[in-house]
Amino acid sequence: MEKTFNPSQIEKACYEHWESNGMFRASGHGEPYCILLPPPNVTGNLHMGHAFQHTVMDALVRYRRMKGDNTLWQCGTDHAGIATQMVVERQLNAENMTRHDLGREKFVERIWDWKEESGGNITQQMRRLGTSPDWDREVFTMDSNLSKAVQEVFIQLYEEGLIYRGKRLVNWDPALLTAVSDLEVISEEEDGFMWHMRYPLVEGNEELIVATTRPETMLGDTAVAVHPDDERYTHLIGKMIKLPITGREIPIVADDYVDPEFGTGCVKITPAHDFNDYELGKRHQLPMINLFTDTACMNENAPKEFQGLERFEARSKVVDTLESAGLLVEIKPHKLKVPRGDRSGVVIEPYLTDQWYVAVESLAKPAIDAVESGEIKFIPENWNKTYYQWMHNIQDWCISRQLWWGHRIPAWYDQDGKVYVGESEIAVRSKYSLAENIVLKQDEDVLDTWFSSALWPFATMGWPEKTPELDTFVPSSVLVTGFDIIFFWVARMIMMTKKFTGNIPFKDIYITGLIRDENGDKMSKSKGNVLDPIDLIDGIDIDTLVNKRTSGMMQPQLAKKVAKSTRKQFPEGISAYGTDALRFTFASLASTSRDINFDMNRVEGYRNFCNKIWNATRFVLMNTESFDTGNKGGELSLSVFDRWIWSRFQATLKNFEQHISEYRFDLAAQSLYEFTWNQFCDWYLELSKPVLNASNSSESLKRGTRHTLINVLEHLMRLLHPFMPYITDEIWKKIRPLSSHHTDAESIMLAPFPEVNEKLLDTEAESDIEWVKSFIVGIRNIRGEMDIAPSKQLEVMLRNVSERDQMILDSCSKYLLNLAKLSSVTVLASGKEAPASATALVGEMEVLIPMAGLIDKEAELTRLSKTTEKLEKEIQRTKGKLSNENFVNKAPEVVIEKEKAKLADAEMQLAKINEQISVISAL
Known part of the structure; x- marks a missing residue:
C-alpha cells in the first residue's frame, strides 16, 4: 500500500470499475428493496442538499445490496420546465434572437440539443459522490415512455371529471409570462410602505380608513370588509361606499376573516388580486375585476388614464391622485413579505386567469388514510401533522404552465372553444367523431413539472404497461426527501400512485433536515456562503473560490464583503478532503433535526479518520502479509484482547443495524467511528503489539492475534462500506486474500454484509479489558497532568486491590508494564502508608505514582x-x-x-x- 491515503488516485478508477461491470443493477433475487431518487432538475448542479440526501440514499442502497436484497435505486432527471426554457432562451438572447424567432417546434428541438450536450452535469457529479443507482435504468421525465404515462393519466382524470379548466387566481410571473407553483415563489421580508386611504360612504358624511401595501389594486376593489362583532362598524354593514378615483359603488360586508385589532379593522377587498380576498369574494359572491395584463400593466378594466401603465407606475399615479383629492391619510414605513419568482426575481402577481386544474378532494382521502393507518410512515413522525394539515385543507391543483418546454396538454379546441381531450388530433377526431371540416387547435400550455414527477413511482417502472418492475418495486421501500416538498411532490405521489396502481408509492418517508452553514444561516448565492460538494472532494484554491462566490453579484459592496469573509474563513482555499470524508460527515450530521449546521472541522476530522484507517491497515498488513494468520489451519489461541475486540465488533454491528433501521445515520456513524478509531485503531492495535513482539508468546497465541487483526479489519471494511465506499473497497481488495472470508465478489459492494455472531459476544473479556484500559488511561492522565515524559519508566503502587483486580493483574501484568511504560507494580499491604503520590482510580482500586524525584516541584x-x-x-x-x-x-x-x-x-x-x-x- 502507498504510505499515505490519496483519494484522487483511487476514486475515478474504482467508480468506473463498479459501473462498467454492472454492479449497480438489481440482482433479481432476494427481498425487493427500492429507493426512488427525487429527480434533480436537468439544468442543475450538485449542491450540498443533494449531496447530503444522496449520501443517505446510497448508504441505504449499499447496505441492502450487501444484505442480499434485490436492490434497485431508480434514478433520473426532471425536465424542469421553467429553468430549462430560461437556459436556452438566454442562449438565444446572446445571439440576438428570441424563441418566437425560431417558433415552437424549432425552439423545442434546440432544447433537446442542449439537453444532449449539457443536461447530464448533475449525474456526472453524482458519480463523483460515489452513488450507486442503476444508471442503465436512468430516465428523463420527457422520455417517450414517461410522456405516454403523463398523457394516459391526464386523459383518464379528465374523463372522470377530475381535471377541468377554469378561471381562478394563480401565482403569475409577469417576466416569464406563466403561472408558477408556491415552491417557485420566494417570500422574503423587504422594506415597504403602508398607505392609509379614506373611503367615503355613498350616503352621509361617514368614511372608512383602509390601509394597503399595494394601492394600485384599489382600482379593483369590490368591497370593504369588517368583523361582524366590531361595534365600531356594525351599523355600517350593508351600506355602500363610493370607491375613490373609479366612482364605483361597493358594499361594506361582514366577515370573520377580518382582524379587528389590526390597523383600523377595515380591509379593502380585491378578489382578483389577493388570495385571501379571492376566498372572501367567493363567500360573498363579489365581482372579480382583473386590472392587469399578463405583463402586469393596467388593462381596460382600469380608469382610462391608468390604462397601459406598468403596475408600479400605476401605484405612484394612484397615490398622487388620492393625495390631490385629500383622500390620502398617511404613509407609514412597513416591513412586508414580498413574493418574488425564484427564477426571474420579479414580484409575483396574484392573477385571475384560465388554467387547467386537478380536483384533488377525492384523491386526497385515500392518501390521508394511507398515513393514518400506518401503511406509510413519516420519519420523524412529527411530519405527519404537517402532511395532515395540508391534506385536510387541500385546494385544487393548477397544473398548466404557459411555456413551450414540457408535456403539451393533450386538449384541442374547435372554433367555438369546445374542448376535446385525447392522445393526438387524429385520436380526438376518431374518439369524438368530428367532421374533417372542423378546425382543431391544440392547447398552447404545458403541464406543470410536478404533474409528471407525481407519477414517478410507477411511470419509472413501465406503467401503463404491466411490467415485472411494477410488480416488484411498487411500493418502493423508502423515500428520502426534504420537508419543503412534502406538499408539492410527496403528497401528490401518494395520491397519484394510489389512484392508478392501487398501491402506496413507498412504505417509509425519511424527511431530512436542511443543510445550513456553520452559523446556522441558509446557504445562498446572495449571502456568498455556498459550499460546493465537489470543491470539498477535490479542493479549490482561494482565488478561484472567491471568484466562484462573487461572480454574478450585481452589488459591488456585497461582492467585496463576500470576498473578504471567504478569504478570512479559507485563507488557503479548501483542501481536498476526498469523497469518503465528505460522505461520513453527512452521515454523522443526519439526525432528526430540522436544521443541520455544516461544520468544516468535521470534514477535516473525518479526513483524518480516513488516514487513521489507512495507517491501521498498513500496520495490519506489515504484521500479517508474510506470516501465518491461521486461515490455512493450525492451532489458534485467542488472547483476552482478541476476544474483547471480536466482542466489541459484534456489539458495534448490532448497534449499527439498529440505528440504520431507525434512520439514525448520525448514531450509526458515531458507533462506527468509536469502534474504528478508539477501540480497533488505538486500543487493539496497541494491545496486539506485546503479543506479537514478545519472545515468550506462543506461536498459537501470535497466530490468533494475526488472525484477529486481519479478520476484524476485513469485517470492519464491510461494515464501513455503505458510508465510505472508496477507501473500504481499496483496502478490502488488499486484505481479503489474507482473511478467512472467501468470496468470488469483485468488489466489497457485492460482498455480504457482516452478520452478528452471538457466540463471539464476551462480557468477561470486555469487562477485563475495560479494567486494563482504565489502568493505562489513569497512568497516562497522570503523565499528562504532571508533564512526565511518555518514555519515562514509572514505579506504580496499588492500594485497595480486590480479588478480581489481582486476577487481571496476574494475567495481564506483562502487557501493562509494556503498554504503560512501568518499571514495577507493587501491591501495598493493607494499612501501609504510601509516599506522596498522584492518584488514579480503577473502580475502587487506587493507582499511585510516587512523585518524589519525578518532577522539579x-x-x-x-x-x-x-x-x-x-x-x-x-x-x-x-x-x-x-x-x-x-x-x-x-x-x-x-x-x-x-x-x-x-x-x-x-x-x-x-x-x-x-x-x-x-x-x-x-x-
Whole structure:
C-alpha cells in the first residue's frame, strides 16, 4: 500500500470499475428493496442538499445490496420546465434572437440539443459522490415512455371529471409570462410602505380608513370588509361606499376573516388580486375585476388614464391622485413579505386567469388514510401533522404552465372553444367523431413539472404497461426527501400512485433536515456562503473560490464583503478532503433535526479518520502479509484482547443495524467511528503489539492475534462500506486474500454484509479489558497532568486491590508494564502508608505514582501558576462577553453556544490544575 491515503488516485478508477461491470443493477433475487431518487432538475448542479440526501440514499442502497436484497435505486432527471426554457432562451438572447424567432417546434428541438450536450452535469457529479443507482435504468421525465404515462393519466382524470379548466387566481410571473407553483415563489421580508386611504360612504358624511401595501389594486376593489362583532362598524354593514378615483359603488360586508385589532379593522377587498380576498369574494359572491395584463400593466378594466401603465407606475399615479383629492391619510414605513419568482426575481402577481386544474378532494382521502393507518410512515413522525394539515385543507391543483418546454396538454379546441381531450388530433377526431371540416387547435400550455414527477413511482417502472418492475418495486421501500416538498411532490405521489396502481408509492418517508452553514444561516448565492460538494472532494484554491462566490453579484459592496469573509474563513482555499470524508460527515450530521449546521472541522476530522484507517491497515498488513494468520489451519489461541475486540465488533454491528433501521445515520456513524478509531485503531492495535513482539508468546497465541487483526479489519471494511465506499473497497481488495472470508465478489459492494455472531459476544473479556484500559488511561492522565515524559519508566503502587483486580493483574501484568511504560507494580499491604503520590482510580482500586524525584516541584508549580493566570483571564473575558447584552442580542445562537462551551472548558481545566497544584504542594 502507498504510505499515505490519496483519494484522487483511487476514486475515478474504482467508480468506473463498479459501473462498467454492472454492479449497480438489481440482482433479481432476494427481498425487493427500492429507493426512488427525487429527480434533480436537468439544468442543475450538485449542491450540498443533494449531496447530503444522496449520501443517505446510497448508504441505504449499499447496505441492502450487501444484505442480499434485490436492490434497485431508480434514478433520473426532471425536465424542469421553467429553468430549462430560461437556459436556452438566454442562449438565444446572446445571439440576438428570441424563441418566437425560431417558433415552437424549432425552439423545442434546440432544447433537446442542449439537453444532449449539457443536461447530464448533475449525474456526472453524482458519480463523483460515489452513488450507486442503476444508471442503465436512468430516465428523463420527457422520455417517450414517461410522456405516454403523463398523457394516459391526464386523459383518464379528465374523463372522470377530475381535471377541468377554469378561471381562478394563480401565482403569475409577469417576466416569464406563466403561472408558477408556491415552491417557485420566494417570500422574503423587504422594506415597504403602508398607505392609509379614506373611503367615503355613498350616503352621509361617514368614511372608512383602509390601509394597503399595494394601492394600485384599489382600482379593483369590490368591497370593504369588517368583523361582524366590531361595534365600531356594525351599523355600517350593508351600506355602500363610493370607491375613490373609479366612482364605483361597493358594499361594506361582514366577515370573520377580518382582524379587528389590526390597523383600523377595515380591509379593502380585491378578489382578483389577493388570495385571501379571492376566498372572501367567493363567500360573498363579489365581482372579480382583473386590472392587469399578463405583463402586469393596467388593462381596460382600469380608469382610462391608468390604462397601459406598468403596475408600479400605476401605484405612484394612484397615490398622487388620492393625495390631490385629500383622500390620502398617511404613509407609514412597513416591513412586508414580498413574493418574488425564484427564477426571474420579479414580484409575483396574484392573477385571475384560465388554467387547467386537478380536483384533488377525492384523491386526497385515500392518501390521508394511507398515513393514518400506518401503511406509510413519516420519519420523524412529527411530519405527519404537517402532511395532515395540508391534506385536510387541500385546494385544487393548477397544473398548466404557459411555456413551450414540457408535456403539451393533450386538449384541442374547435372554433367555438369546445374542448376535446385525447392522445393526438387524429385520436380526438376518431374518439369524438368530428367532421374533417372542423378546425382543431391544440392547447398552447404545458403541464406543470410536478404533474409528471407525481407519477414517478410507477411511470419509472413501465406503467401503463404491466411490467415485472411494477410488480416488484411498487411500493418502493423508502423515500428520502426534504420537508419543503412534502406538499408539492410527496403528497401528490401518494395520491397519484394510489389512484392508478392501487398501491402506496413507498412504505417509509425519511424527511431530512436542511443543510445550513456553520452559523446556522441558509446557504445562498446572495449571502456568498455556498459550499460546493465537489470543491470539498477535490479542493479549490482561494482565488478561484472567491471568484466562484462573487461572480454574478450585481452589488459591488456585497461582492467585496463576500470576498473578504471567504478569504478570512479559507485563507488557503479548501483542501481536498476526498469523497469518503465528505460522505461520513453527512452521515454523522443526519439526525432528526430540522436544521443541520455544516461544520468544516468535521470534514477535516473525518479526513483524518480516513488516514487513521489507512495507517491501521498498513500496520495490519506489515504484521500479517508474510506470516501465518491461521486461515490455512493450525492451532489458534485467542488472547483476552482478541476476544474483547471480536466482542466489541459484534456489539458495534448490532448497534449499527439498529440505528440504520431507525434512520439514525448520525448514531450509526458515531458507533462506527468509536469502534474504528478508539477501540480497533488505538486500543487493539496497541494491545496486539506485546503479543506479537514478545519472545515468550506462543506461536498459537501470535497466530490468533494475526488472525484477529486481519479478520476484524476485513469485517470492519464491510461494515464501513455503505458510508465510505472508496477507501473500504481499496483496502478490502488488499486484505481479503489474507482473511478467512472467501468470496468470488469483485468488489466489497457485492460482498455480504457482516452478520452478528452471538457466540463471539464476551462480557468477561470486555469487562477485563475495560479494567486494563482504565489502568493505562489513569497512568497516562497522570503523565499528562504532571508533564512526565511518555518514555519515562514509572514505579506504580496499588492500594485497595480486590480479588478480581489481582486476577487481571496476574494475567495481564506483562502487557501493562509494556503498554504503560512501568518499571514495577507493587501491591501495598493493607494499612501501609504510601509516599506522596498522584492518584488514579480503577473502580475502587487506587493507582499511585510516587512523585518524589519525578518532577522539579518549584518549576512545575511556576508552570502551573502561569497556566492558571492565563485561564483566569480567558474565563473573565468570556464571562464579560456573555454578560454583554449587545453581544447576546446580536450574535447568532451558534456563536453564543460556542462561547458558553469555551467558558465551561476553561473552568474545567482550571479546576484540574488547582487539583494538581494541591498534590505537588504536598510533596
